[in-house]
Amino acid sequence: MDDYYQRVYKVVEQIPVGRVTTYGSIARYLGIASGARMVGYALNQAAETNIPAHRVVNRNGELTGRSHFPDDTMRERLEQENIRFVDEFQVDIERHLWDPNEEIE
DNA sequence: GACCTGACGGTAC
């Protein structure tokens, strides 16, 4: 249970600066391909920890979780990491996508 | 203890 959350945090912490990943990629890496919701749910608590949850977006690159961050913290942090935005709250996922499945195997 | 909701994803229509 909690260990599952720890795994999510561990993966998110491994996201390189200037790169973003998707809930589905993390979920699949953890063995729960259809548990993308759980990943986001876990990140909800991650926002209160030292986890860079702002680097995790949905498969479309949209900052669906920005509502859980104070103000525009999520967008501002991504901009500081030179993340390209295709929209006010949507990153260029195809350009900055980072799949743990491809990096760690 | 059952039902509903939630930072999503994929398939079906």
Place this chain on the structure above:
DNA sequence: GGTACCGCCAGGT
């Protein structure tokens, strides 16, 4: 190509 519905897992009501 866009919209709709269902599936996943966990937690709260």
